[in-house]
Amino acid sequence: MSREEIRAAVLHALGEVAPEADLAALRPDVPFREQLDLDSMDVLNFIIGLDQALKVAIPESDYPRIATLSSCVAYLEAKVSAGSSFVR
Amino acid sequence: MSEFRMPSLGADMAAGTLLEWLKQPGDRVARGDLIAEVDTDKGVIQVEAFTTGTLERILVEPGQKVPVGTVMALIRDDAVTAPAAAPPGAGPPAAGPLPQRVSPLARRRAQELGVDLASIQGTGAEGAVTVADVERLARGAIMPTATPAVDDSAARMRGAIGAAMARSKREIPHYYLSNTIDLGPAMAWLAEQNQSRPVADRLVAAALLLKSVALALRDFPELNAWWVNDRAVRQPSINLGVAVSLRQGGLIVPALEAADQASVDELMRRLTDLVARAKGGALRASELASGTLTVTSLGDRGVDIVLGVIYPPQVALVGFGRIAERPWVVQGAVLPRPVVSVSLSADHRVTDGHRGALFLDRIDQLLREPGAL
DSSP states (O other): OHHHHHHHHHHHHHHHHOOSOOGGOOOOSOOOOOTOOOOHHHHHHHHHHHHHHHOOOOGGGGGGGGGSSHHHHHHHHHHHHHHHTTTT | EEEEOOOOTTTTTEEEEEEESSSSOEEOOOOOOOEEEEEEETTTEEEOOOEEEEEEEEOOTTTEEEEEEOOOOOOOEEEGGGGOOOTTTTOOOOSSSSSOOHHHHHEEEEHHHHHOOGGOOOSGGOOOOOHHHHHHHHHTOOOOOOHHHHHHHHHHHHHHHHHHHHHHHHHOOEEEEEEEEEOOOHHHHHHHHHSOOOOOOOHHHHHHHHHHHHHHHOGGGGEEEEETTTEEOOOSSSSSSEEEEESSEEEOEETTTTGSSSHHHHHHHHHHHHHHHHHHHHHHHHHHOSSSEEEEEEETTOOOOOOOOOOBOOOEEEEEEOOEEEEETTTTTEEEEEEEEEEEEEEEOOHHHHHHHHHHHHHHHHHHHHGGG
């Protein structure tokens, strides 16, 4: 899966929890929670969306690593390319 | 013959507009079945039947605005063949026989945007089509112009909130208490639980906080009450109202019924469902009228302490602030601990600060043993 495909999956999952958001204007290095007014339930639903789309295991301890668009895409890219041992 | 009436969702609701009948004359209805959609100042809600039988006659047409209590339809009772009614809090009623579930707001939004509902696969509760589903399909065609119907709903909701809160501040002699709780054990338990769970089964701290409030209320039933006719009436069921901020603005407070009887996992499932339906405009009338104490949390927005306004006819409200690491003295040593402020806003006509303080202390005690919640 390419970086662009992962990015698209992240934006799709965000759109599910914040449908009114202008995702094209999302700043890549600012936390989602600050930009999109996400609460803890939204964050959980976002991660469920990533889980369903990418089949990648994201432990709770890694949540800080997916706080921004840039870090989230990089984290998921590493997970996907690391192979099946990391994939759910 | 039973009468199906325009429900009251609180003392400040005077009337509602029937939007649509979900059943037609001759249809069988079971208690708990969704039977009508009604537009109120608190938003569009779905109204359940409170009896089992056959819909005999419709007395109010879609579009009509009628006062609370108006008989809108007649249901011919059919108690002999009726299935057992689910007790309050036993979970949402089973999905109705509708081929496609569409939240009322989504239907309205689809009309505004010219979107064909039949082409949408719903992602909401029980597969319901939500506003988000509609807008996703229409994305690209949506102009950033005002949407009068939604704006009007927001204004009416703001009016309803204002009326209820003004009444509360006018009539209820509030007192406020707050406590700071060490959530170390609770957060450690939560992390341990979530480590081994699939993501869809993970818990959020709110589930533990809600359960602790529900259990504490068992020991302080005077706080689980409604003020009716100049006296406090203790409520038989602990129905926690959950303050849900809507993304389009405004606030709605549906209830988790019999919350003290649900496991933390069940409470989490019900909370997820309730919040999704609150945001999707698919709440049921009973969920908006049954709360016996409201819990609100603004911790996700960085707030340290919430001093809330009691929602009449309730007599108390619990607020939670941000869960944050703070210096905390443990056996003479200063350690970083995750702590949260919990506050109580309570009606001085019903309780005194002494009981309120003991109630907050009970919540603290319960959260020290999260595995027992």
